[in-house]
Amino acid sequence: MDISKIRKDFPILTRTMSNKPLVYFDNGATTLKPQPVIDAVVNYYTYLGANAHRGDYEMSAQVDAAFEGARVRTQKFLNAKYKEEIVFTSGSSEGLNLVAMMVTQQLLNEGDVILSDESEHASSILPWMQAGKKKGTKIDYIPLDEEGKITVENFKRVLTDKVKVVAIAMVSNVLGFVAPVKEIAKICHERGILLVIDGAQSTPHLDIDVQDLDCDFYAFSAHKMCGPTGVGALYGKKKWLDQLEPIFYGGESNARFDKSCSLTLKETPLKFESGTQPIEGVIGMAAAMDYLDSIGKENIHAHEVELKEYFLEKAKALGNIVVYNENARSGIVTFNVKDKDQMIFAQDVASYLNTFGIAVRSGQHCAKLLPDVLNTPGTCRASFYLYNTKEEVDQLIDALKNATVENCVSIFF
Secondary structure, three states: OOHHHHHOOOHHHHOEEOOEEOEEOEOOOOOOOOHHHHHHHHHHHHHHOOOOOOOOOHHHHHHHHHHHHHHHHHHHHHOOOOHHHEEEEOOHHHHHHHHHHHHHHHHOOOOOEEEEOOOOOHHHHHHHHHHHHHHOOEEEEOOOOOOOOOOHHHHHHOOOOOEEEEEEEOEOOOOOOEOOHHHHHHHHHHOOOEEEEEOOOOOOOOOOOHHHHOOOEEEEEHHHHOOOOOOEEEEEOHHHHHHOOOOOOOOOOEEEEOOOOOEEEOOOOHHHOOOOOOHHHHHHHHHHHHHHHHHOHHHHHHHHHHHHHHHHHHHHHHOOEEEOOOOOOOOEEEEEEEEOOEEOOHHHHHHHHHOOOEEOEEEOOOOOOHHHHHOOOOEEEEEOOOOOOHHHHHHHHHHHHOOOHHHHHHOOO
């Protein structure tokens, strides 16, 4: 990978923050956008502009071709068997909410169990909690090991005949561990259990083959993989999408309806796409897929891991950094800073780093159950991506050398 060439594709990297050159390490929250993605979005607004699946004129047909072309592109990106298995959504959160609501309302019964874990992002676990309140379903948890990982052994320990759904992230957004999805899928399907995967943190970094993983549902967001915000996709096995009824109704999803409330829905996936979709986002997402594939996911992942290992080596020499996920093979570093025997409040550390132009995430990272596992109220998270460099890691390390309680707090006064 030619990082200097890649960085030229991201115009925002020329900006400053706190009057310092921007060092962006918050890629787990959202990634920066390369020029080809920006161009794809602008091209839609400049030269296309029409709605999809609505018009009988040339410009509308061009939008239809671009929109459905993006569906085929997404199918190939995930190696789905059919293009009809791709439903466009506003992102991972909507996709996971749709699955939780549809499956709970239509397939589950009172007393059925959804199995998850305490490292999950809110978008992965909250929909099942809320959808199950009226139905009387229950959430149980896969015990995490001493590092915070999901293991097949711990998964087997909590399996019962009541478990009907397993809902987990392929990659934890806080600790960055990769769950053994393929092995879990095999066990699930031997017992007739649905497997729902939050792919928000895996899709930008790993080659994803949903047929090989054999998950039943898989959701991801474009904005975490160099694409636009407000768009993503839900993969579902066609047999399940054909069986399930949508949650939202409106234009585009129906073939016909009448005054007697008789309704005929369109075929999968259009029955799940009521209303005008984020057309420019879908087109931009396809451009992001082209961009990432041109670099190679394996190259991106290797670069991220190299940066993490470089950070760990430098951080150990400092002696004041507590790392919570040293052994995770990802670009996520979750840490806190100590001053003597006192842990510095994570948000204070992040604000202090901002004065150096360095952007990291701090707090609980939407995983509100994990602090009890880590025994800390919050952490800092530096998440590396394809455009980050060792020189930027050096800047982070240099700033952390002087991260004392006084220095971190003094910026507020």
